[in-house]
Amino acid sequence: MFERRLRPSAMTGLSACAALALTAPLVCASSAAAAETPAELYEGHVQVDRGQADDPEALQGQVFDDVNENSKLDGDETGIADVAVTNGVDVVQTDGEGTYELPVRDNMTVSITQPSGWQVPVDSDNFAQFSYNHLPKGSPGLKYGGIKPTGETPKAVNFPMIESAATASAKQNCAIASDTQAYDKTEMGYARDGAVGDLADRDDYKGCGVLLLGDNVGDDLSLNDELRDVYSQMNGPVRAAPGNHDQDYDSPDDAHALDTFRDQFGPGYFSYDVGETHFVVLDSIEYSGNASTKKYKEKIGEEQLEWLENDLKNVAKNDHVVIATHAPIVDHQQVIVDDAPDLYDVIADYPNAVTIGGHTHTQENLVAGEQRKEWADAGIDTLPNTQIVAGAVSGDWYSGGLNADGLPYAFTRDGSEPGILSLEFDGSDRSERYTVRNESDDHQLLLGVNSPKWRDWAQKAQDWQDADKAGEEPEAISERVVTREDLKQGDTWLTSSFLAGTSDARVEMSFDGKANTVAEHTQPGKGESLAKGWEYSDPYTTSQNLRTSGSVGQTSSHLWRTEIPSDLDLGTHTVEVTGTDRYGRESTETIRFTVVEDEAAAEQTSKKLLPEDGFDTQQETKVDEDDRKGLGSDEARQAAN
Known part of the structure; x- marks a missing residue:
């Protein structure tokens, strides 16, 4: 009898079925709950017996416990019961010996459903191996090859697995x-x-x-x-x-x-x-x-x-x-x-x-x-x-x-x-x-200032991009600069794109250490129509995309905003923003913005703040959108529209 590579504590807490599996020919699909996690992923493959099938209209085989991990159904290795096997339409479960039978379809992929407590093999690139393609004459002539002719129904297709505590947990x-x-x-x-x-x-x-x-x-x-x-x-x-x-x-x-x-x-x-x-x-x-x-x-x-x-x-x-x-x-x-x-x-x-x-x-x-x-x-x-x-x-x-x-x-x-x-x-x-990417889990808030001046610039920048960048590019501004006139007009918001945000999340904002204000969710999912426009955009990421080559959607499912008080003094102000997701997890970020007297002061302050916004004109990658298939894809065109 082949010897299983027992891992530390593999015998601890075994169910009755699992204990029986070590000596009896039947292994239950849930029997591996207490086996230890393999030291490495199990490398192997599906076993195809190319002999003549007993019935070419029926595919047969076995799902088995690959004790010695060689991807072969060896004499003393046992079948695994109650594993789902499918030909892409029909789904059957293996019997007490782990065997199955499925109707043959001319163009089908046969696969198994890996049960909890078991692990299918992976190939040398760690991709799971749990299927077999049946296409007797192969693919039509395809540039990238497709599937080579598989020939007639094989005698058997056998699926190996090993026990795994990692998938049982x-x-x-x-x-x-x-x-x-x-x-x-x-x-x-x-x-x-x-x-x-x-x-x-x-x-x-x-x-x-x-x-x-x-x-x-x-x-x-x-x-x-x-x-x-x-x-x-x-x-x-x-x-x-x-x-x-x-x-x-x-x-x-x-x-x-x-x-x-x-x-x-x-x-x-x-x-x-x-x-x-x-x-x-x-x-x-x-x-x-x-x-x-x-x-x-x-x-x-x-x-x-x-x-x-x-x-x-x-x-x-x-x-x-x-x-x-x-x-x-x-x-x-x-x-x-x-x-x-x-x-x-x-x-x-x-x-x-x-x-x-x-x-x-x-x-x-x-x-x-x-x-x-x-x-x-x-x-x-x-x-x-x-x-x-x-x-x-x-x-x-x-x-x-x-x-x-x-x-x-x-x-x-x-x-x-x-x-x-x-x-x-x-x-x-x-x-x-x-x-x-490259951030910790608590990086969940992107903060910006959405003002009338910023919205005017955003529209000009979008028009310039839509015109294939003909004429003079609108000069970049920092959205973190607000004029007194902006505040007097109203509709100047401190915004938060809360990545973990759902309709039942909560975002609070504290201006200059004062009491928290509960922010408004722009798309709460209460039967409203789509909220779309510059006033529903995240200024931080939108500004970056308008300055370079990214898509701008003017809408988001996870944007919160609070109107900035109209009586703020000239100078720099600090806002602490805390987002609490539906599981009670909190994320906090701080943003500073500057209130200035007029347009001239705004232009001068913008030039100082732009590098701090995370944008350096020397870093810009010159992307020809016509040459980028990604930006020319259906999804990108829909976003632009």
Whole structure:
């Protein structure tokens, strides 16, 4: 009998089923709860027996406990019961010997749902290995290769796993890295030295791993190797969802649009369990097959919804469920996915389900129960499930000047920064946090001053950019300079982009040490229409983008503001801002702004303050937007509009 590599305390606290598993041929899917975390990720692969199938219309195989970690089903290794296996529509569970049988489909990816307490193998780049592609004649001729002919139905496809305490624990940290979207190796380097590097320095996500949430590269699928290399330093398994920029655009239809992705990363949609949470990854992009336009719809589709219904039949109603899609189901501006109501119907019986998306290069946390006029117009009167939009590793497509670390500012159009979303689970509790690239967790507040003078400058700067920068560029100003006339006019606000902010968060501002003022949330989700315009913009990030090359959205789901008192004296004033998120976590930042007598004084003071604003004209990267595919993408054009 093969000997398991027992780790320290591996025999401590074993369940009855787990203890039996060490000697009996049956291993329960939940039996590994007390096994110790492997010293390293388990490197291996799915085993394919290329012999002749007993029935070419049925795929058979076994999910097994790979005791000696050689990715082969050896004589004394045991099957694992109650593991879900799917062909992309049908979902079956393994029997008492770990075996399964599924109908064969001409073009299918067969995958398993990793149970809690078990870990599937990873390849040499730490990407999880849990699927097999079946495409007998291979892909149509595709630039990036697609899937090579797999031939007829194999005799068996066997899926190895090993026991893991890391995935069994009810306490999980799950990292979500959306829209790495590098268009060349330079931008891949920015990702490596920015948000991805932050993940490499963390070790708190070993069980759950990292989920790439699509648009992992920018159309050029030859960069997939670079992407894999960048994420190979992760301290946990890596899984990838597809985005619209990860497709084979020379595919004749949607059926083969993800062939290269499936070959290099795995299924376009799948599920896995960690702790008490069921993760579902869906493909929310439906490709038109038109290579000249590269058009697509944000849509789940009937086949995936059928699979999702089948997948969830194995999930307890009160479990945590995470539905991860590249295109979010909604954002604060609109319903994005065409068949959003159908998706919500499928998950209606799962009260703890939350949807996670990327795609829009915004960072949003929209709480179940919120209402928006634009959602209602699309048939969703009340948001049934919390929707988180995960920000972007690339921020605003690596745009703007370079910061002190040599990385593009890449401020997003909703007043956020490049970063990583983390979902945190502890039994019945779930929380989330967004960590800005190269910053600590408590960096959550971006502060600015939104005045009539600033809004006038912003419009002129936007007009200049819209005119392809013809004529003289409006001279940059510091938004932290306010004239007496600005204050007398009113509508001069101290603003806070609160990255952790939700509709039930709280932002307080204290001017010059006086009593706190509770700030107004500009988009509270109480049935109002979209708040859009310069008066709803974050001046700090918007100023940076208007001075260089970033997108400006004039709207945000996480902006708070308080009107600045009109009777302030001339000189510099200090405001302390404290944001308290829905979990009671506090973040505090301070901003100073200067009140001056007139326009001449404002111009002179601006020149002194501009470098302190974090903008140095000598650092500006001269970006030709016509040459930047990121800034020319559908998402960027929608942002500009």
